[in-house]
Amino acid sequence: xxxxxxxxxTLSVQEGDSAVIKCTYSDSASNYFPWYxxxxxxxPQLIIDIRSNVGEKKDQRIAVTLNKTAKHFSLHIxxxxxxDSAVYFCAASRGPVEAAGNKLxxxxxxxxxxxP
Amino acid sequence: xxVVSQHPSWVICxxxxxxxxxxxxxxxxxxxxxxYRQFPKQSLMLMAxxxxxxxxxxxxxxxxxxxxxxxxxxxxxxxxxxxxxxEDSSFYICSARDRGGSNEQFFGPGTRLTVL
Numbered sequence: 001x002x003x004x005x006x007x008x009x010t011l012s013v014q015e016g017d018s019a020v021i022k023c024t025y026s027d028s029a030s031n032y033f034p035w036y037x038x039x040x041x042x043x044p045q046l047i048i049d050i051r052s053n054v055g056e057k058k059d060q061r062i063a064v065t066l067n068k069t070a071k072h073f074s075l076h077i078x079x080x081x082x083x084d085s086a087v088y089f090c091a092a093s094r095g096p097v098e099a100a101g102n103k104l105x106x107x108x109x110x111x112x113x114x115x116p
Numbered sequence: 117x118x119v120v121s122q123h124p125s126w127v128i129c130x131x132x133x134x135x136x137x138x139x140x141x142x143x144x145x146x147x148x149x150x151x152y153r154q155f156p157k158q159s160l161m162l163m164a165x166x167x168x169x170x171x172x173x174x175x176x177x178x179x180x181x182x183x184x185x186x187x188x189x190x191x192x193x194x195x196x197x198x199x200x201x202x203e204d205s206s207f208y209i210c211s212a213r214d215r216g217g218s219n220e221q222f223f224g225p226g227t228r229l230t231v232l
Contacts, residue, residue, distance in 0.1 A: 034220070043209060043223040044160065089159060102148065102213055104221060106159045 002027040006107025019077040021110045023090035030092040080114045122224035136196045139210030145190035146212035154207040166193045200231040
């Protein structure tokens with residue numbers, strides 16, 4: 001099955017600096033890679049996703065890059081703000097194929113703290 | 117946008133009792149729903165994939181007789197934790213995928229289960 005590794009497990013940055021979180025995956029058939037932000041006791045919120053036919057995607061201060069050859073993808077947050085403090089999870093899945101169920105395999109999470 | 121609700125949001129029960137958690141897609145039809153468990157400071161671990169009108173597919177190591185899943189309609193899946201024990205205390209989160217075929221999963225707000 002798929003295995004997703006995420007690093008670092010914790011990340012402390014000064015407000016205004018950039019934060020980078022990296023993930024690797026094992027299943028070469030995975031083609032959908034979402035990133036979630038989860039605040040304490042809340043549901044995961046999708047912040048950005050990328051599909052395997054794209055190498056990079058950007059949405060305001062957030063960007064994701066994907067290297068299918070190396071099987072790794074990264075989340076970049078620029079100009080960090082205190083409200084960016086949360087736990088971030090990467091995930092990977094195949095799909096959309098009904099038979100495969102589109103199971104999401106999550107990374108271990110990165111606790112990001114943005115210091116004012 | 118797609119909304120998924122869960123009920124209850126939290127529950128405290130005595131050891132040996134059963135607890136039912138409901139997951140509803142409010143504004144879309146979900147042929148597939150997913151149940152996750154998240155222990156404190158850990159990642160989301162998929163427990164089972166729930167398919168409307170058929171048996172759920174459980175992940176390795178998850179006891180199907182202990183965690184009963186019913187997906188009776190396109191908008192409702194239930195997870196029943198039978199004979200709950202303190203080690204079952206966790207945050208249970210469901211997600212649903214729009215039958216339209218998008219990869220994106222929409223997460224419920226989660227249910228915090230505490231077994232005394």
